[in-house]
Amino acid sequence: MSHASPPVRRVTDWDFDQLSALAAEHDTPLYVVDLDRVAANYERFAAAFPDAHVMYAAKAHTGRAVLETLLDAGADIECAARGELQRAIGAGADPDTLQYTAVNPPDADLDYAAELGAEHPGLTVTGGARDTFDRLEARGYDGRVAIRINPGIGTGHHEKVATGKDAKFGIPYDEVVELADDLRERFDLVGLHAHMGSGVLHDDLDDHCRAIGKVADLAREVTAETGVDLEFVDFGGGFGVPYREDEEPLDVETVGEKVREAVGELDAQIKLEPGRYVVADAELILTEVNTVKETPEATVVGVDASLATLIRPAMFDSYHPIANVSAPDRELEPVSVGGPCCTSADVFCTDRPIARPEREDLLAIGNAGAYGYELANQFHSQPRPAEVAVEGDETRVVRRRESMDDVTRVEREAPSAEEGDRRR
Structure with a gap:
């Protein structure tokens, strides 16, 4: 990553080779914080x-x-x-x-x-x-x-x-x-x-x-x-x-x-x-394309991130820049990018020009550091993503990826009906 300190860091200023390596090592969706x-x-x-x-x-x-x-x-x-x-x-x-x-x-x-x-x-x-x-x-x-x-x-x-x-x-x-x-x-x-x-x-x-x-x-x-x-x-x-x-x-x-x-x-x-x-442009989300669907209304690009990963577009109608890390030089094409949640709110952009995504491409959603992971949730029983920190030339996992065991633990560890009766 660049260690210069310009007034703003655009999503295209990140090292795409390093981002690709991090996604390959840690899977997606993935938060990356510099x-x-x-x-x-x-x-x-x-x-x-x-x-x-x-x-x-x-x-x-x-x-x-x-x-x-x-x-x-x-x-x-x-x-x-x-x-x-x-x-x-x-x-x-x-x-x-x-x-x-x-x-x-x-x-x-x-x-x-x-x-x-x-x-x-x-x-x-x-x-x-x-x-x-x-x-x-x-x-x-x-x-x-x-x-x-x-x-x-x-x-x-x-x-x-x-x-x-x-x-x-x-x-x-x-x-x-x-x-x-x-x-x-x-x-x-x-x-x-x-x-x-x-x-x-x-x-x-x-x-x-x-x-x-x-x-x-x-x-x-x-x-x-x-x-x-x-x-x-x-x-x-x-x-x-x-x-x-x-x-x-x-x-x-x-x-x-x-x-x-x-x-x-x-x-x-x-x-x-x-x-x-302090934190907005210091973090982004990496997500993989799993579906590309051509329709008369739009080209719909499905990714594995969702409003459970980043809720700000659904909650505030917020704009987050999106870049194709795998193929940044492809021709731009207006696409709508959305996640796997069963709601029309689970959309990161609509008809936005992006280097034409294909299945298994890696996309980066920028400016995710402020109120990104803070508002991440488990809608659709989706485990929350891992977070990797970059510092100098070193990278480390600072938040491991949740598992389904994590999602259901609070239910499995809840008092049984008999224990609840005794406590009452």
């Missing part, structure tokens, strides 16, 4: 914000190899669930550096966070509902907290990720000062947090910065009205990468300047949480 690219993306982003505290948003990709790579690169980790806290700690993160952003947290998540905070007072819990803070207090937690704000401005690649204007996320803007005055008596109120959306590119940047400016204004108001000296203001992540071949990558240095201008003078540390930007 850990050098993960580190380079983080370092490029951090360099564009030299005065900010840059964390990695673990929800984009919680693979242990990815987390270890980012911890080695100097990143701290932001988590959105108990499992992410546990995985970050398992990868070597210091619990005192973690930030937990609780969204309608289940009891078990808050139990874990309260217990973790009692042992590690550096943990910060961010709440987006008054209930969350009341539930924390009921568990005896009185440590570091931040308030998640709903700025009323959402940005991003799809309405389902425009969190900045979704009532599910954060305290209404006009209620934050009053809540801050209350929380400062009950906890160690250290910060404010907002996340405007995901997949922000050039067209969304002005709205994104406008929302950042609103949050910064509110931070100054909180300090003026309550006397709380905020340690940080967290402006979230959401910075995108170009999935389509004709989209230009963000110039993160220019983005850094725009963000600093939007924030203005602020007597608090700026925090940022890139997730997608």
